Amino acid sequence: MTDWAIAVTPPRWRRWLLAETPHSRLQARLSRTYLSWVTFARNPLAMLGLIIVGILVFLALFAPWIAPHNPIAGDLGNRLQPPGESHWLGTDQQGRDIWSRIIFGSRTTLLIIFMVAITAAPVGIAIGATAGYLGGKTEAILMRLTDAFLAFPKLVLALAFAAALGPGIENAVLAIALTSWPPYARIARAETLTVRSTDFVAAARLSGASDLRILIGHIMPMCMPSLIVRVSLDMAGVILIAAGLGFLGLGVAPPQPEWGAMVSEGRTQILEQWWVCTYPGVAIFVVSLGFNLIGDGLRDVLDPREG
Amino acid sequence: MDKDPILEVEKLNIRFNTPVGEVHAVRDVSFTMGREKLAIVGESGSGKSQTGRAILGLTPGKVTAQKLAFHGQSLLGLAEQQWRRIRGKRIAMVMQDPKYSLNPVMTIGDQLLEAARDIKEGAAARQHALGMLAAVRIRDPERVFRAWPHELSGGMGQRAMIAMMLMAEPELLIADEPTSALDVTVRLQVLAILDDLVKTRHMGLIFISHDLNLVRTFCDRALVMYAGQVLEKLTASELTEAKHPYTRGLLACPPEIDHRRSRLPVLQRDPSWMEPVGS
Amino acid sequence: MTQPMIEIEDLSISFGLGKDRVDAVKNVSFTVAPGESYGLVGESGSGKSTILRALAGLNPFWSGHMAITGQKLGAKRPRALRRLVQMVFQDPFGSLHPKHTVDRILSEPLTIHGFDDVETRVRAALDRVGLGPVFRFRYPHQLSGGQRQRVAIARALILEPKVVLLDEPTSALDVSIQAEVLNLLTDLRQQLGLTYVLVSHDLGVVAHMCSRLSIMRTGEVVETASADELSEGRLLHAYSRQLLIASRGYDTAAIAAFGDF
Numbered sequence: 001m002t003d004w005a006i007a008v009t010p011p012r013w014r015r016w017l018l019a020e021t022p023h024s025r026l027q028a029r030l031s032r033t034y035l036s037w038v039t040f041a042r043n044p045l046a047m048l049g050l051i052i053v054g055i056l057v058f059l060a061l062f063a064p065w066i067a068p069h070n071p072i073a074g075d076l077g078n079r080l081q082p083p084g085e086s087h088w089l090g091t092d093q094q095g096r097d098i099w100s101r102i103i104f105g106s107r108t109t110l111l112i113i114f115m116v117a118i119t120a121a122p123v124g125i126a127i128g129a130t131a132g133y134l135g136g137k138t139e140a141i142l143m144r145l146t147d148a149f150l151a152f153p154k155l156v157l158a159l160a161f162a163a164a165l166g167p168g169i170e171n172a173v174l175a176i177a178l179t180s181w182p183p184y185a186r187i188a189r190a191e192t193l194t195v196r197s198t199d200f201v202a203a204a205r206l207s208g209a210s211d212l213r214i215l216i217g218h219i220m221p222m223c224m225p226s227l228i229v230r231v232s233l234d235m236a237g238v239i240l241i242a243a244g245l246g247f248l249g250l251g252v253a254p255p256q257p258e259w260g261a262m263v264s265e266g267r268t269q270i271l272e273q274w275w276v277c278t279y280p281g282v283a284i285f286v287v288s289l290g291f292n293l294i295g296d297g298l299r300d301v302l303d304p305r306e307g
Numbered sequence: 308m309d310k311d312p313i314l315e316v317e318k319l320n321i322r323f324n325t326p327v328g329e330v331h332a333v334r335d336v337s338f339t340m341g342r343e344k345l346a347i348v349g350e351s352g353s354g355k356s357q358t359g360r361a362i363l364g365l366t367p368g369k370v371t372a373q374k375l376a377f378h379g380q381s382l383l384g385l386a387e388q389q390w391r392r393i394r395g396k397r398i399a400m401v402m403q404d405p406k407y408s409l410n411p412v413m414t415i416g417d418q419l420l421e422a423a424r425d426i427k428e429g430a431a432a433r434q435h436a437l438g439m440l441a442a443v444r445i446r447d448p449e450r451v452f453r454a455w456p457h458e459l460s461g462g463m464g465q466r467a468m469i470a471m472m473l474m475a476e477p478e479l480l481i482a483d484e485p486t487s488a489l490d491v492t493v494r495l496q497v498l499a500i501l502d503d504l505v506k507t508r509h510m511g512l513i514f515i516s517h518d519l520n521l522v523r524t525f526c527d528r529a530l531v532m533y534a535g536q537v538l539e540k541l542t543a544s545e546l547t548e549a550k551h552p553y554t555r556g557l558l559a560c561p562p563e564i565d566h567r568r569s570r571l572p573v574l575q576r577d578p579s580w581m582e583p584v585g586s
Numbered sequence: 587m588t589q590p591m592i593e594i595e596d597l598s599i600s601f602g603l604g605k606d607r608v609d610a611v612k613n614v615s616f617t618v619a620p621g622e623s624y625g626l627v628g629e630s631g632s633g634k635s636t637i638l639r640a641l642a643g644l645n646p647f648w649s650g651h652m653a654i655t656g657q658k659l660g661a662k663r664p665r666a667l668r669r670l671v672q673m674v675f676q677d678p679f680g681s682l683h684p685k686h687t688v689d690r691i692l693s694e695p696l697t698i699h700g701f702d703d704v705e706t707r708v709r710a711a712l713d714r715v716g717l718g719p720v721f722r723f724r725y726p727h728q729l730s731g732g733q734r735q736r737v738a739i740a741r742a743l744i745l746e747p748k749v750v751l752l753d754e755p756t757s758a759l760d761v762s763i764q765a766e767v768l769n770l771l772t773d774l775r776q777q778l779g780l781t782y783v784l785v786s787h788d789l790g791v792v793a794h795m796c797s798r799l800s801i802m803r804t805g806e807v808v809e810t811a812s813a814d815e816l817s818e819g820r821l822l823h824a825y826s827r828q829l830l831i832a833s834r835g836y837d838t839a840a841i842a843a844f845g846d847f
Contacts, residue, residue, distance in 0.1 A: 020724075025723060028723040028725065198680055200682055203738075204694075206672055207672075207695035208745075222684075222685065
């Protein structure tokens with residue numbers, strides 16, 4: 001590109017971030033992050049996704065202060081109230097406020113997403129990058145293992161694990177994580193295969209770097225962008241599987257609010273008292289959409305294929 | 308060279324929006340060309356490639372111009388449908404690397420036929436395609452016609468690419484560093500083909516290159532670009548008599564085989580070269 | 587005779603097995619004296635870069651004899667021997683890790699080899715290639731092609747090697763930048779007493795940089811000449827002569843006379 005730009009003078013903090021000559025490691029890193037952010041923020045849909053997820057995090061953090069009612073204690077006199085003044089989104093068959101349950105349910109959803117992301121992604125990248133870099137027998141064994149996991153439909157496998165481990169949020173996370181890592185391993189391996197033959201990896205080998213150093217310091221950072229994109233796109237799927245497990249009674253233990261379980265509880269009255277299962281369903285839909293939009297936006301920022 | 312120009316460009320400007328501000332990549336470029344070999348030379352970032360792309364409406368930047376006319380027809384603000392009648396048919400473009408320009412899942416023959424779809428069909432088109440492959444001096448046109456892109460060497464791929472671009476018999480060919488990825492001998496053979504086509508088919512050729520020595524020996528005229536502007540317009544063979552210090556500097560830089568120096572002269576860039584060229 | 591810096595005898599390199607076997611380099615021999623700059627010239631597929639990678643230890647599939655400062659090279663190289671041979675790659679965009687700052691690129695080799703004055707050495711390395719401290723915390727994408735190649739040279743020199751392998755070090759650069767980088771390489775060789783092996787398709791660059799050269803075609807050396815013989819046009823082999831003519835520019839008559847090799 002052209003090396004001279006005609007720009008309007010930006011404020012000082014922005015000049016510091018956009019400096020051509022960073023003076024420290026920190027400034028270099030922050031400035032890089034800031035440029036990515038500017039690109040991301042230019043995409044209105046991605047910003048919408050970020051706002052949705054931001055609201056989710058906010059609700060989860062401040063649930064006790066935001067929720068107008070107790071999400072667990074029922075009021076049998078108030079069963080199946082339609083949406084109205086005191087219960088914005090109505091009440092369920094045990095007289096619990098649906099809006100409050102959705103707010104508290106966001107904690108469960110967020111927890112599951114977070115736990116799955118921090119367990120499945122590292123496992124996937126470690127297996128995939130190692131297989132791709134070392135090749136040979138190691139690769140054959142690791143990738144056949146991955147294929148074996150991939151051969152099962154995700155939901156069925158998660159169901160089997162959850163059924164075997166018993167209901168509960170930890171087991172749900174474990175079941176989902178166990179079924180989520182194989183695609184990450186495949187992506188990491190594919191990225192590694194292209195990175196492994198680059199000149200910068202050759203240069204690292206010439207400088208005497210060990211295989212482990214090259215894997216962790218040189219190859220894995222190159223796998224991260226596509227992995228982050230994939231994980232954020234997968235979050236919608238994780239929410240749906242978590243909801244599916246909850247729907248089938250294999251997720252969170254009953255009185256705790258969970259969106260999938262809420263839909264399940266309301267399905268018998270779907271025609272007469274539509275709000276009982278519709279609103280948690282809408283919550284699942286909106287949050288899934290939010291993560292998808294973020295994932296698309298991140299892809300534009302982190303994974304631009306035009307080099 | 309006949310009188311009426313193929314292409315007229317007057318005060319062409321291209322701007323890009325980037326997170327760090329607007330970049331004015333091409334500034335007030337003007338030239339007129341007929342059936343000749345016109346070179347646009349310059350270093351990376353000089354705006355030479357963007358200028359070539361703007362003629363085909365392919366630059367991602369914002370294009371403005373007082374005039375951008377092809378055979379008198381304005382190319383400014385054409386609808387996508389109108390572009391389709393020009394791109395690849397009346398004006399064609401050859402890129403630097405055939406690897407990225409040939410479709411890997413189509414045989415060379417199918418791609419050639421596809422390129423001429425609106426002009427010829429059936430056996431006539433096939434004949435035309437084989438003739439084109441022969442014209443770019445591919446020795447066994449039948450084999451190459453059936454070949455897949457990955458089966459061809461770089462030089463062969465580039466020749467097939469040129470054949471494809473010529474299928475529709477364009478009146479203007481824009482070649483952006485068409486031979487930089489090729490070995491020296493193959494490079495010259497490909498240039499000889501282009502030279503032939505300009506002479507026999509009365510085509511105009513815009514040759515975008517950084518190689519002054521090649522331009523000097525191959526082209527008719529040369530525009531020297533720097534920082535988005537045309538600094539100098541020269542007859543290519545008189546390139547060595549260039550006036551502008553930038554052109555002279557560029558000519559002196561490359562190491563020469565028969566004239567060895569202990570150190571190479573280094574181009575001293577003068578900030579005044581960035582100033583708008585006085586009209 | 588003094589001990590040659592690099593000895594290569596009967597070097598053959600092949601890839602693949604059975605009928606897919608490709609002999610990329612066939613029985614190549616040459617020696618390079620300490621402080622000399624040796625050129626390998628040829629078109630694509632001539633095997634010139636393959637030799638360089640084998641010499642650097644990046645390609646284990648070779649047979650024959652290779653030695654650096656008299657130490658025979660085997661399948662595994664001790665770290666100390668590895669340090670002696672460093673390389674500058676062709677593509678300045680692909681040879682620097684896009685997510686590492688210049689600082690990390692230069693300090694990592696030092697950390698690996700246990701140097702304790704990393705800070706001073708990184709600064710000195712940047713100075714040596716004419717970049718200065720302002721470039722230290724930049725990422726490769728914030729550098730021009732020439733600046734990247736300077737960083738690559740600084741990285742190659744930071745472990746104080748004796749041999750630097752240059753794989754088309756300037757073919758991706760503009761001519762004005764090429765002149766600066768070639769001058770820098772010339773100076774560094776004199777200051778540090780380095781030995782170069784330069785691979786290039788550009789006869790001009792080789793004539794400028796090297797005292798002797800081998801012209802290669804399809805894995806074999808067709809001719810070995812001195813730089814004087816090259817610049818005076820005293821080449822013997824028809825292929826070498828054709829390369830020489832082709833580098834002089836476009837000439838219809840000469841092209842018509844080209845043979846097929």
